[in-house]
Amino acid sequence: MSGNKNGRGQAEIMEEKMKAIVYTEYGPPDVLKLKEVEKPVPRDNEILVRVHAASVNYGDILARNFKEISPRKFNMPLLFWVFAKLLFGVRKPKTTILGNEFAGEVEAAGKAVKRFKVGDPVFGYRGQSMGAYAEYLCMPENGAVAIKPAAMSEEEAAVAPYGAIMALYLLRKQDIRPGQKVLVNGASGGIGSAAVQLARHYGAEVTGVCGAPGQDYVKSLGADKVVDYGKEDFTNSGEIYDLIFDILGKSSFSRCKNSLSPNGRYLRASFKTRELWQMLWTAMKGGKRVICLLAPGNLEDLLSVRELIEVGKIKTIVDRRFPLAQAVEAHRYVELGQKKGSVAIIVEERR
Numbered sequence: 163m164s165g166n167k168n169g170r171g172q173a174e175i176m177e178e179k180m181k182a183i184v185y186t187e188y189g190p191p192d193v194l195k196l197k198e199v200e201k202p203v204p205r206d207n208e209i210l211v212r213v214h215a216a217s218v219n220y221g222d223i224l225a226r227n228f229k230e231i232s233p234r235k236f237n238m239p240l241l242f243w244v245f246a247k248l249l250f251g252v253r254k255p256k257t258t259i260l261g262n263e264f265a266g267e268v269e270a271a272g273k274a275v276k277r278f279k280v281g282d283p284v285f286g287y288r289g290q291s292m293g294a295y296a297e298y299l300c301m302p303e304n305g306a307v308a309i310k311p312a313a314m315s316e317e318e319a320a321v322a323p324y325g326a327i328m329a330l331y332l333l334r335k336q337d338i339r340p341g342q343k344v345l346v347n348g349a350s351g352g353i354g355s356a357a358v359q360l361a362r363h364y365g366a367e368v369t370g371v372c373g374a375p376g377q378d379y380v381k382s383l384g385a386d387k388v389v390d391y392g393k394e395d396f397t398n399s400g401e402i403y404d405l406i407f408d409i410l411g412k413s414s415f416s417r418c419k420n421s422l423s424p425n426g427r428y429l430r431a432s433f434k435t436r437e438l439w440q441m442l443w444t445a446m447k448g449g450k451r452v453i454c455l456l457a458p459g460n461l462e463d464l465l466s467v468r469e470l471i472e473v474g475k476i477k478t479i480v481d482r483r484f485p486l487a488q489a490v491e492a493h494r495y496v497e498l499g500q501k502k503g504s505v506a507i508i509v510e511e512r513r
C-alpha cells in the first residue's frame with residue numbers, strides 16, 4: 163500500500179466516510195437523501211467537529227427549495243436574488259449538504275488552532291456554507307464557532323446561533339430603552355423568538371405577532387402580549403410602538419406609520435429596494451424612520467449570544483427532534499407551519 167504524508171495508506175483515506183443528508187436537486191423535502199460522503203479533513207487553521215445536533219430553519223427550507231423562489235418571492239432586492247442564485251446554484255444546488263447551525267464536539271484540530279482542543283463542546287453558525295446535516299464538519303477557528311454554553315443541552319444550543327445572532331445584531335443598534343414599546347412581527351420564528359427575549363432584556367414592553375400555533379410559545383419567551391395575525395391586524399389596535407421589528411416584511415411602513423411613536427422606527431430584517439429608498443428618505447426627513455439591516459453572522463456576535471445564554475437572557479425551546487435519517491420528516495414538519503419552538507436534527511445521540 164502506498165503511503166502519504168500523514169503516514170496513512172490511500173485505501174485508508176478512501177475509507178474515511180461519514181453519513182450526511184445530501185440533496186442534488188431542488189424541490190420538496192423528499193430530495194433530501196441519507197448518503198455516505200467523504201469525511202472532511204481540517205486544514206491547519208480549522209477544527210473538525212463531530213456534529214451532535216443541527217436545526218431546520220428558514221435558510222434550510224429556502225435553499226432546498228430555491229428553484230421555486232422567484233425574485234418576487236425572495237425577501238430581498240433583485241440583486242441579492244441574483245447573488246443567491248449564483249451562490250446556491252442556478253439549476254441544481256452547489257452546496258449539497260444543508261444545515262447552517264450546529265452543536266457538537268471538537269474531534270481534531272489543525273496545527274495552527276489555538277482557541278480549541280480535542281473534546282471541547284462547541285456550537286456555531288455556518289451561514290451559506292451550510293453542511294451541518296452531517297456527522298462531521300470543518301470550521302475555521304476564527305469562524306462563528308464557540309464553546310457551547312454550559313446552560314444548554316446540545317440540541318438547545320444547536321438551534322440557538324442563527325436567530326439569536328441575527329436578532330442581536332439588528333436590535334442592539336436600535337438603542338431600546340427601558341419602558342419603550344416594541345412589537346415583533348414574526349415572533350415565533352428563528353429571529354423573532356430571540357428578538358422577543360432581547361427586547362425584554364433591554365427593558366421594553368414587548369408584543370409578539372405570530373399565527374395561532376405559536377401563541378403560547380411566544381408568551382413563554384416573555385412577551386407581554388401576543389397577537390394572532392390570523393385574527394387581528396396589529397396596525398388597527400390603536401397601540402403605539404417605539405419600534406416595530408418586521409422580520410418577514412409582512413407589513414409595510416405605510417401601514418405601520420400610525421402605530422409608531424413620533425421618533426419610532428420600522429425595522430426590517432428582509433427588505434426590497436422600496437424599503438431601502440424609504441430608509442434613505444426617512445433618514446433625511448427625520449421623525450419616524452425605516453431601517454433595513456443585514457447581519458454578518460460573525461464570531462463576535464456568537465460570543466455575545468453565548469454570554470446572554472449563560473446569564474439566562476436567551477433560551478431556546480426544541481419543539482421536536484428528528485434523527486438525521488428523518489431529515490425529510492423534519493423538513494415536512496417545519497413546512498406544516500405548526501411548530502411551537504425550534505426543530506432539531508439529532509445527528510448523533512450523546513452516549
Ligand SMILES: NC(=O)c1ccc[n+]([C@@H]2O[C@H](COP(=O)([O-])OP(=O)(O)OC[C@H]3O[C@@H](n4cnc5c(N)ncnc54)[C@H](OP(=O)(O)O)[C@@H]3O)[C@@H](O)[C@H]2O)c1
Nearest residue numbers: 220237348349350351352353372373412431432455456457
Ligand atoms: N437581515 C438579516 O441579516 C437577515 C438574516 C437572515 C434572515 N433574514 C430574513 O429573515 C427572514 C426569516 O426570518 P426567520 O428565520 O425568523 O423566519 P421563520 O423562522 O420562518 O419565522 C417566520 C415568522 O413569521 C411569522 N409569520 C408568518 N406569516 C406572517 C404574517 N402574515 N404576519 C406576521 N407574522 C407572520 C411566523 O409565524 P407562524 O409560524 O405562526 O406563521 C414566524 O413567527 C427572511 O425574510 C430572511 O430573508 C434577514
